Amino acid sequence: MLPFLGPYLWAWPVLERQNPAVKSAASLSLWDKHFREGRRSLKTLAQNIEFQCESIQVSPLIRHTEDDLLSFLEPVQYLEKNSYEPVDGWLKPRNWQWDWPMDPTWAPPDTKCDMCKATPCDCISTLPKNRYRILYYGAKGRGIQARASSPGGLAFEKDQYIGELTGKLVPPDTYDNSMTINLNRSDIDEEPVVCQVYCQDQGNWVRLVNHSCKPCARLVAKIVSGKAGVMLQATQDIYDGAEVTVNYGRGHFGNNDCLCEVCKG
Numbered sequence: 054m055l056p057f058l059g060p061y062l063w064a065w066p067v068l069e070r071q072n073p074a075v076k077s078a079a080s081l082s083l084w085d086k087h088f089r090e091g092r093r094s095l096k097t098l099a100q101n102i103e104f105q106c107e108s109i110q111v112s113p114l115i116r117h118t119e120d121d122l123l124s125f126l127e128p129v130q131y132l133e134k135n136s137y138e139p140v141d142g143w144l145k146p147r148n149w150q151w152d153w154p155m156d157p158t159w160a161p162p163d164t165k166c167d168m169c170k171a172t173p174c175d176c177i178s179t180l181p182k183n184r185y186r187i188l189y190y191g192a193k194g195r196g197i198q199a200r201a202s203s204p205g206g207l208a209f210e211k212d213q214y215i216g217e218l219t220g221k222l223v224p225p226d227t228y229d230n231s232m233t234i235n236l237n238r239s240d241i242d243e244e245p246v247v248c249q250v251y252c253q254d255q256g257n258w259v260r261l262v263n264h265s266c267k268p269c270a271r272l273v274a275k276i277v278s279g280k281a282g283v284m285l286q287a288t289q290d291i292y293d294g295a296e297v298t299v300n301y302g303r304g305h306f307g308n309n310d311c312l313c314e315v316c317k318g
């Protein structure tokens with residue numbers, strides 16, 4: 054996915070001539086690496102490759118320094134699973150009964166999986182693959198479109214788990230933005246929030262799901278294959294070509310800010 058810089062990648066030799074900053078031999082190999090990555094993304098529709106330039110407004114490239122340009126072409130770090138590192142001062146969640154500090158998504162081995170109701174299992178590796186594509190949805194930015202094996206076919210069945218949102222695990226109340234979601238644990242008394250999943254700088258495709266006031270999916274905290282996580286679950290049958298959306302919660306968008314199909318007719 055790299056429509057924005059795509060034309061520049063194809064015109065790379067011209068860009069190189071125009072920007073005198075792009076000369077240092079030391080950085081050529083980095084350029085080369087990102088350039089190849091970009092071409093691969095354009096050629097193969099490798100939907101998991103997202104680039105830093107896609108979430109920012111880039112002014113004409115000639116005005117940028119070499120470092121800027123390189124950072125635009127840097128792929129967003131793709132996480133197959135959540136990343137956890139201990140943080141000083143991360144308080145033990147309410148009613149947590151195990152060692153602390155530790156990965157707050159850890160669950161005891163006898164915890165039943167919310168997908169198959171059994172234990173142990175490998176449900177997490179059975180989530181659908183290649184059933185989505187990243188598309189631009191106008192002023193909403195990028196979003197996720199469902200993709201079935203045949204045109205117009207059923208991509209996801211009602212209640213099916215579509216994917217897991219991955220990101221960096223951070224202490225509760227660290228961030229308050231649309232790239233962060235609280236993870237609470239239904240297997241612990243009073244269901245405390247044990248961490249947030251923060252996916253601004255790294256994560257997977259689920260982080261690109263847009264909001265709708267009439268969504269076809271939801272993000273829900275579940276325990277799957279022995280780990281707690283935020284799962285994307287279809288709330289109705291979703292067909293090929295439909296945008297996969299969730300509700301970000303009441304009050305997320307101010308008056309008239311929501312661009313979903315309900316609010317914009």
Ligand SMILES: C[S@@+](CC[C@H](N)C(=O)[O-])C[C@H]1O[C@@H](n2cnc3c(N)ncnc32)[C@H](O)[C@@H]1O
Pocket residue numbers: 108192193194195196231232260261262263264265306310311312313
């Ligand atoms: C989790 S991100 C979704 C991916 C985002 N569209 C992108 O291209 O990076 C959330 C952001 O998408 C945009 N967005 C999502 N749903 C929207 C909606 N219904 N109306 C307006 N903007 C929306 C807002 O900018 C919001 O802060």
